[in-house]
Amino acid sequence: MDQQQLSVQQFGASAANYLSSAVHARGADLQRLVGTAERLRPAHVLDLARIYHSVPMPRGWKPRAPEPRASHERAHPMREVADMKKTVQILAAVALGAIASAHAQTEFTPPAGKGRALVAVSGSMGARAYEPAARKLASFGYDVFLLDGNSLVGDQGVGLKAAIDKAPQSPNALPGKVGVVGFSLGGGQVLGYAPRWSDQVAVVVVMYPLTSVYKDISAVVARIKVPVLMFAGEQDSMKDCCRIATARAIASAAAAINAPFELVTYPNVGHDFVVEGPHYDAKAAADCWARTEAMLKSHLADTP
Numbered sequence: 549m550d551q552q553q554l555s556v557q558q559f560g561a562s563a564a565n566y567l568s569s570a571v572h573a574r575g576a577d578l579q580r581l582v583g584t585a586e587r588l589r590p591a592h593v594l595d596l597a598r599i600y601h602s603v604p605m606p607r608g609w610k611p612r613a614p615e616p617r618a619s620h621e622r623a624h625p626m627r628e629v630a631d632m633k634k635t636v637q638i639l640a641a642v643a644l645g646a647i648a649s650a651h652a653q654t655e656f657t658p659p660a661g662k663g664r665a666l667v668a669v670s671g672s673m674g675a676r677a678y679e680p681a682a683r684k685l686a687s688f689g690y691d692v693f694l695l696d697g698n699s700l701v702g703d704q705g706v707g708l709k710a711a712i713d714k715a716p717q718s719p720n721a722l723p724g725k726v727g728v729v730g731f732s733l734g735g736g737q738v739l740g741y742a743p744r745w746s747d748q749v750a751v752v753v754v755m756y757p758l759t760s761v762y763k764d765i766s767a768v769v770a771r772i773k774v775p776v777l778m779f780a781g782e783q784d785s786m787k788d789c790c791r792i793a794t795a796r797a798i799a800s801a802a803a804a805i806n807a808p809f810e811l812v813t814y815p816n817v818g819h820d821f822v823v824e825g826p827h828y829d830a831k832a833a834a835d836c837w838a839r840t841e842a843m844l845k846s847h848l849a850d851t852p
Contacts, residue, residue, distance in 0.1 A: 653693045656686040657720045664848040665715035665726040666690040669734025670697045691721045697734030705741035725750035746773035751847035755779045759794040769801040775808040777843045781817035
């Protein structure tokens with residue numbers, strides 16, 4: 549029996565799917581669990597899927613003390629195996645649950661019921677603030693999966709990749725590569741990772757993305773393998789995260805190597821200009837959404 553079959557028998561299809569995913573292959577999500585376990589004691593080290601990682605114990609969980617044995621009684625190997633199996637099942641459930649909760653997403657279905665999958669990542673205001681934007685994207689005919697960008701910080705693209713892996717599996721998603729859209733904090737994460745995954749991603753759109761974290765713009769641009777459309781407000785001064793000078797430097801570096809990148813800027817417009825609130829700009833938002841709809845339509849046909 550191979551590892552995949554054993555996982556199905558022991559822990560169910562979810563664990564087996566996880567083992568074959570790119571997330572497991574990269575292993576960075578396991579490091580997220582290690583970090584969590586180090587902050588929450590007691591913790592236990594488990595060899596699950598041939599990779600050692602730490603997992604926090606369920607609240608109130610305590611290791612079972614060995615049953616007393618008579619002096620002449622020997623330990624029964626099968627009993628020890630059975631006890632270990634129960635422990636592994638508990639820990640596996642905790643691990644998979646932690647991964648799922650960290651990468652939770654909300655689905656917004658298109659008017660027709662089915663559409664190509666689109667993964668959207670919110671800014672630092674959280675997913676709820678970007679639900680209107682997700683509904684807007686869904687109204688264009690896409691099956692949209694909204695993630696909270698805050699939950700992806702520091703995970704080296706693992707959460708985003710997991711969402712891209714998962715989105716096409718929805719019964720509401722039509723087959724084919726996905727589109728990825730990011731806003732502010734989420735835009736920085738999307739621009740930094742999604743354009744390199746050309747085997748799964750067809751197009752990327754980022755609105756006023758976080759760019760101050762890019763230490764090597766040339767390296768970021770060199771990884772662009774799919775068409776990217778970026779929007780920026782020329783007066784964006786939000787915590788110096790998304791300066792227009794950096795946006796233009798990215799565009800210049802992309803042009804130098806003929807990377808498929810387009811930058812659209814709006815004079816006298818700041819941050820969060822598509823979100824209803826103090827920074828909302830109706831004219832810029834309308835143009836941005838129209839260009840986004842056209843960009844997605846040109847790269848996400850109804851068939852792969």
